[in-house]
Amino acid sequence: MTATLIDGKAIAATLRADVAAAVTARTAAGHRAPCLAVVLVGDDPASAVYVRSKARACAEAGLRGLEHRLPATTTETDLLALVDALNTNDSVDGILVQLPLPPQCRADAVIARIDPAKDVDGFHPLNAGRLAAGLPGLVPCTPLGCLRLLTRTLGGIAGAEALVIGRSTIVGRPMASLLINESATVTIAHSRSRDLPALTARADIVIAAVGRPEMIRGPWLKPGATVIDVGINRVASGDGHKLVGDVAFAEAMEVAGAVTPVPGGVGPMTIACLLENTLTAATARAAT
Numbered sequence: 001m002t003a004t005l006i007d008g009k010a011i012a013a014t015l016r017a018d019v020a021a022a023v024t025a026r027t028a029a030g031h032r033a034p035c036l037a038v039v040l041v042g043d044d045p046a047s048a049v050y051v052r053s054k055a056r057a058c059a060e061a062g063l064r065g066l067e068h069r070l071p072a073t074t075t076e077t078d079l080l081a082l083v084d085a086l087n088t089n090d091s092v093d094g095i096l097v098q099l100p101l102p103p104q105c106r107a108d109a110v111i112a113r114i115d116p117a118k119d120v121d122g123f124h125p126l127n128a129g130r131l132a133a134g135l136p137g138l139v140p141c142t143p144l145g146c147l148r149l150l151t152r153t154l155g156g157i158a159g160a161e162a163l164v165i166g167r168s169t170i171v172g173r174p175m176a177s178l179l180i181n182e183s184a185t186v187t188i189a190h191s192r193s194r195d196l197p198a199l200t201a202r203a204d205i206v207i208a209a210v211g212r213p214e215m216i217r218g219p220w221l222k223p224g225a226t227v228i229d230v231g232i233n234r235v236a237s238g239d240g241h242k243l244v245g246d247v248a249f250a251e252a253m254e255v256a257g258a259v260t261p262v263p264g265g266v267g268p269m270t271i272a273c274l275l276e277n278t279l280t281a282a283t284a285r286a287a288t
């Protein structure tokens with residue numbers, strides 16, 4: 001069996017075009033363009049690349065993007081002061097603080113300071129609680145992107161057995177809540193789970209978010225399963241490096257029904273869903 005490749009780049013492009021069309025309609029109706037403020041603290045090269053991608057994606061979709069670059073020595077107090085200023089700036093609809101932060105800034109404290117109505121990352125405890133309770137709110141972009149990929153690939157997922165591997169607050173836990181809210185039957189596995197191959201063998205849907213290169217092997221999978229690989233791991237290859245996921249891709253393609261590649265799977269959906277969340281936040285704020 002050779003699985004279908006789930007083309008995250010193409011699906012993300014469609015979602016970004018949908019957001020762009022909605023923004024055009026909004027501005028034609030006399031509203032200002034939604035505005036996303038991105039805060040980058042320090043010099044992490046990968047974070048700088050992601051922030052640039054976000055700025056480009058905003059511009060292409062007709063959103064206003066603001067960038068705040070702060071030095072690696074920024075204190076938590078100064079970062080919180082910037083978040084406060086963005087919270088009270090009425091022309092800002094979405095606030096995103098790029099992670100990871102330098103050690104002197106506690107991510108939990110910073111995230112908790114963001115106005116939940118502008119929390120386009122969906123990381124604020126209030127939004128996390130709303131998602132867990134099945135209430136509407138802003139949802140973390142990576143799990144939301146995974147759900148969009150699943151519904152594009154499978155249609156409905158009600159009743160499906162889904163395995164989420166990873167219990168982080170950024171991916172695993174919100175992913176499980178999203179799947180439960182779609183009436184899937186959900187298992188969450190993690191580093192202490194006893195028999196991961198046996199859990200994987202039962203799953204119609206596997207979401208791999210463990211951060212360990214190629215840990216999930218093809219022979220573990222149920223034939224025909226849909227595999228969403230959230231991992232982005234940089235591994236040595238020849239003289240340089242390459243990106244691999246948490247799933248052994250070539251093996252998975254032999255057994256699964258559909259698989260996301262790395263790169264080009266979940267990653268592009270994260271940024272497309274950030275645009276979607278910014279539009280959602282702007283629309284909700286305009287209605288209040």
Ligand SMILES: Nc1nc2c(c(=O)[nH]1)N[C@@H](CN(C=O)c1ccc(C(=O)N[C@@H](CCC(=O)O)C(=O)O)cc1)CN2
Pocket residue numbers: 050096097098099100121141142232243262263264265266267268269270271
């Ligand atoms: N505040 C946040 N910080 C971080 C988040 C987040 O959602 N909010 N997620 C990641 C980084 N990230 C976005 O910020 C992100 C990571 C990867 C990709 C992506 O498209 N990856 C490509 C491969 C890129 C490469 O070549 O290195 C892919 O998978 O195809 C987009 C966004 C941590 N921080």
